[in-house]
Amino acid sequence: MSKARRLRTIYKTTAFIEALLDHVNEKITCFYEDAPTEAAFPFGVISGVFVSDLDSGDALNFYISVYTDEKKPGATIELEKLCDTLRAYLSRAVIRREGAFSSHIGFDNQRGVHEAEFDLCHRRLTLTARIFYNLTGGITDEAQKPN
Numbered sequence: 105m106s107k108a109r110r111l112r113t114i115y116k117t118t119a120f121i122e123a124l125l126d127h128v129n130e131k132i133t134c135f136y137e138d139a140p141t142e143a144a145f146p147f148g149v150i151s152g153v154f155v156s157d158l159d160s161g162d163a164l165n166f167y168i169s170v171y172t173d174e175k176k177p178g179a180t181i182e183l184e185k186l187c188d189t190l191r192a193y194l195s196r197a198v199i200r201r202e203g204a205f206s207s208h209i210g211f212d213n214q215r216g217v218h219e220a221e222f223d224l225c226h227r228r229l230t231l232t233a234r235i236f237y238n239l240t241g242g243i244t245d246e247a248q249k250p251n
Contacts, residue, residue, distance in 0.1 A: 117155055117164060120207060120235055123199045124150060128168065131193050132186060145173040146186055161205070161236040168194075169217070172225045183225045187214055194231060207235040 121136060128134040134148040152167040168190060172183045195211040212230040219226050 117153060117162075119201050119204045120164060120199070120233065121150065121153070123201050123207075124166075124233070127197065127199055128190070128194070131189055132170065134168070139171075145171060145176070146182065147171055148190070158234070161234060164207075164233045164235055165212075166231060166233070168229045168231065170227050170229070174223050174225045179225045183227055187227050187229060190229060194229075199233075203238055205235050205237050207233045209233045 125134055125136060128148060128150070132146060132148045133143070134150060135143065136150050139147055139149050148171070149169045150166055151169065152165070154165040156163040156165075170183060170186050170190065172179045172186070174180075176182070191211055191214065194209050197209045198206065199209065200206045210232050212232055214227060214229045217226040217228050
């Protein structure tokens, strides 16, 4: 097994998703796949992760759904401002984890999403990350070394 394939097997998308959550949480409270029912508005949810293999790493497409309380006055304006903030913050962002990967994020699109629940305003940002795995840094965490 090549060293690149071995690192991908070890890290998969977990390290990237954890780093992405840390990064997005600097601007808005964000969760992965599901938000708890008691989550306070506004919040984001990262979902729809789709990974494609590249020769030198992976392409990872994902959504960030942003929610606000529709009953709050000015909710849709707040939602658009949050989406603008996230778009500016994430477009061309570089996220790294020492010894694991470096990634570059690109914005794809944004759209409104109709919600069955009448008290939610929802927008979805679609982004793509190109992830390049560290092939020379080695693995420092003994628990992550393959047997």
